[in-house]
Amino acid sequence: MNILFFLTPKSEVAHIYEDDTVRQALDKMEGFRYSTIPLLSKDGTYVGTITEGDLLWGLKKLNILNLKGAEDIAITKIAR
Secondary structure, eight states: OOOTTOOOGGGGGGOTTOOOOOHHHHHHHHTOOEEEEEOOOTOOEEEEEHHHHHHHHHHHHTTOOOOOHTTTSSSSSSSS
């Protein structure tokens, strides 16, 4: 069996960019039903991965208790 059978092309995987907001990340994760989402730079290179737990603890640390507040927070402010 070939390993390529199990891989999904990067163009078909939902992802977020470094300059996206926490709200955009939450919306994309909810829409695609992901619990973890890759973080890419603008040139398409892999930077890291953001999990639901990272977002939860980041919002708690920043004392953001509503989604309106998450619209102004850059995803790079969340520790991974």
